[in-house]
Amino acid sequence: MNNCVKQTQLCLLIVIVMSGGKYLSLPGILASFAGRDSWISMSLLFAVDFLCFVAILFAMKNCGGKSFYEILCMTVSTPVAKVLMTLYALFFTLRITGGLVDTVDLMSTSLSVVTNWAAFILPVLLVIGYNVAKGLKNTVRVTQIFFVFILISVLLIILLSVKYTDLTELNPFLSEGFKPALDGSVNMSFWFSDCLFLFFCFGNVSVGKRFFTPFIVSFLVGAVLTVMLEITFLCLFGELAPYAQNALVKVSGFNIAGTSYGRLDWIFVIIWLSSIILKSTLYFWAATVALDKAFSINSNKGHVICFAAVALLVLVAPLILPVQQMISDLFILGAGKYVTMFLQYAVPILSPLLVFAANKKHGGEKSIRRVSEVKEQ
C-alpha cells in the first residue's frame, strides 16, 4: 500500500468527503429535530468540526513523521491505543454501512431500480477493495479525476433549483429557541467529523509552503456546499422537509420542473454518487489501517484479512440487522452517541497535546521522517 499523498490531493478529498453522503437522508432527519433551523444545527456541527479539524492539522504538522498510533502508544500506552484503533475501525465501518444502505434506498426509491443489497454491495466492494489494496495514493488520484464532475453536478443541482426556492421558509429564525437546533446538532453528530481519517495520514502528507490555508479553504468549501444544499432543501420543502427523504434527488427534481426533458437531473445524481463510493473507499482504508494497528499487523496477508473483516461486516450487517434503525436508536437517540462523540471530538481536541507529549517523550528527537520530508508525488 502506498499512502504518501500531496497536500492538494488531500484537500480535494476533504471537499468530497465532507459533502459526499450528507445529501441522502441526513437533511430530512435533521429537519425532524430542528425544523427550519436545521441549517443552523448543521452549521453548528461544522463549527465544532472546524475546531477539531484545526486541532488535527496542528497535530499533523507537529507529529514529526510519527503515525497517530505511535503517538498514542507513546502517550496513553499501547493497550489504550489498540482499543482506540479498534473503536475507530468500528466507527468507520458503521459510517460506511449507514451511508451505503442509504445509497441503496436512494437507488431503489428514485432511480427505479429494485436493488438487492448483495447485488449492490459486491461490485461496490470490488471497486473499493482495489483502491484500498493500492493504498491512499490511488484513492486521491481517482478523486482528482472525479472532483470536477462531482463539484459541477452538485452546483448544478443546487443552482438549477434556486429559482424555485422561497427564502422566507427559513423565517422565523430560532422561533422555538436554540434548543431544537442544539438537539439537532447533538443527535446528528454521528454523521459529521468527516476529517477523522486525517489521523491515519500522519507522516504521509507532503505539504507546500503553506500548511493551514489550503486545508482550511477546502474545509470551508465542503461545509459551504453542504449547508447550501441544506438551505436549498429547506427553502424548497419548508414544513414538509422532515418528510422528504433522499434530499439530493428531491432537490434535483426541481432542476427540470416545468420542462419535458425527462429526469436528466438523475445524471447529476449518478455522478454525485461517485463521491459516496470515494468516501466509502477512504473510510474503508482508514478502518483497515486502524485494524492493522489494533492487531499489530504488518504483512500483506494481514492487510487483506483486515480488509476482508471490514468488508464482511459491511456486507453481512444489513442482511441480518436493521442498520438504519440501529444507528438511529444507538447513535442518534441512544447513549452510543457519547462514545462516538469521544472519538469524534475529544480525541481530535486532545491530539495536539498528545503530539507534544509524544515529542517531549521522544526528547525532541526527529529521528523519524518529518512531514515535509515525504517525497512529493
Added chain:
Amino acid sequence: MDTNSFLQKFSQFFDLKHRTLSLNGKNVDVFFLDTMCSSDKVTQFVVRPLIEMKEPLSAESLVEKIIFGADCKTESDFDKVCDEFLDGKTIVFVEKENDAVIVDTKTIEYRAVAEPPTSRSTKGPREGFNENIKTNLTLLRKRLKTENFKADSFTVGDKTNTMVAVCYIKGTASDKIVKSITEKIKTIKTDGVLDSSFVAVYLDADKTTLFKLVGSFEKPDVVASKLLEGKVAVIVDGSPIVLTLPYTFLEDVQSPDDYYYYTPYTASLGRVLRLISMIIAVLLPAVYVALQLFHYQILPSKFLITVLSSVQGIPFTPLVEMIVVIILFDILREANARMPQIAGLSLSIVGAIILGDAAVKAGLLGAPAVMIGAMSGIGLYSMPDNTMLFSFLRLCFVLIGGLVGILGILLGVMFVVSYVVSIDDFGTPYLSPLSPSVKKDKKDAILRKSLIDLNQKRNADLSLRGKETKQ
C-alpha cells in the same frame, strides 16, 4: 581462421559469391551475399585494391592501408564473422591469418522516405520513418544537431539479429529511465524481432496489456519533440514505427497539428472534442441500453416515445440489439482495414447505408440503436491508436449497462479509472499530468498554451520523470 568451415557453413546459400585471389604467395578469399551487397562496391572497394596491392599481406594491413571501404575492421571470433556476413558485409580471409576482415558493402533496398499513411498532418513536416534503422536515425539526427543526442545500439533476436537503437538526449532524459530501458532490451530472449511491436511487448509496464504504455510514432518530427521533452526513443531495424517511453494517456489526445496548424484555442478545443468523442464512443451505447432497460424516465418524453415506437417489433432485447450493432460495426471495420483500398469505399457504402438501412427496414434493429452505434463508432477514431481498446471497453460497458444499469456503469468507470491511475510507466503515472496533477505539464495537457510558454516548459516536462516516484 578456417575458410573451409566458413564455406561449408554457407555453401547452400544460392546467393553466396566467393572469389579466391592469389596475392604475394598467399590465398585471399572474398565472400559476400549477392542479395545483400552491391557487386560494384565489392569490386571497387575490396577486390580492385587487393589486386593492385603492393604491400606485404596481412589482415591488419588490409584494414589500415588497402581496402577502401569506410567501415572496415578485423574480427577473430568466427560466430561474429558469420553474423556480420549474414548482415550483408563482405568477408575477406587471408591465408594463415587468424583474423578475418569485415567490410561494409551492404546495399539493401528500402522504401523511400514518404508521408506515413496513418499519421498525416495538414501542415508541418511530411517525412515519415521507413524500415531502415540508419535512415530513421538520420531523420532524427538532422533535427537534433546536438552532441547530447545519443543512440546506443543492441542486437536482439537469436535468429534475426535485429538491430535496436535506444535514442535519447543526454541531460534531458532521465539516466535511470535510459538504464532501465536498455536493461530490459538486453534481457529480451526471443528467436526473432520483426517489428518494433515485438520489442514494445517487453517494454510495456502494463502486464494486462490492456492499456498501451509504449508510444508508437511514424513521424520523425514527433519523435524529436518527444526526445526534447526528455523521453527515450527505441528504433528497431525493419520497422517504420519508433517507440517512445515513458508514455502517458494524454499523448493519445494530442496531435501534431495541435502545434503546427492550430492556435492554442483551437488546439485545446480539438483535444476536448477528442476526449468527448472517446467518452461517447465508450459509454454512449451502454448508457442507452441502461436507460432503455432500467431508467427510461431519464429520457425526454418525446424521445422516449420515438424510441418506443421504433423498437416495437424488434425481436431482440435492447442489450442484444446493441451488441449486434456493435459487433456488426466491428466486423465492418476489420474488413475495411484489410480490404484493398479500392474496395474500401464500396464496403463503407454497403455496410453503413445498405446494411444498416436494410436491417432497420427489415425490423431486425431499431433506428436509434443503429444511430447510437454509428455515433460511437465514429468516436472510436478520434484516438486512432486506441481504437481496439475502446471497442473492447465499449462492449464491456454495454454488458454492464444491460445487466446492472447506470450504477454498474458508474462503478465500471470508477474501476477503470482506479486501474488507470495506478499504472506507472518507468515512474511516470499514466494519467499525469491530470492525476497526479503536475502544474507545469498542464500547460500542454488538455488545454494547450502558446508555443512560447511551452518552450519554457521544456526540461520541466514530466517533472515526475526520473524522480523515481512510486508514490
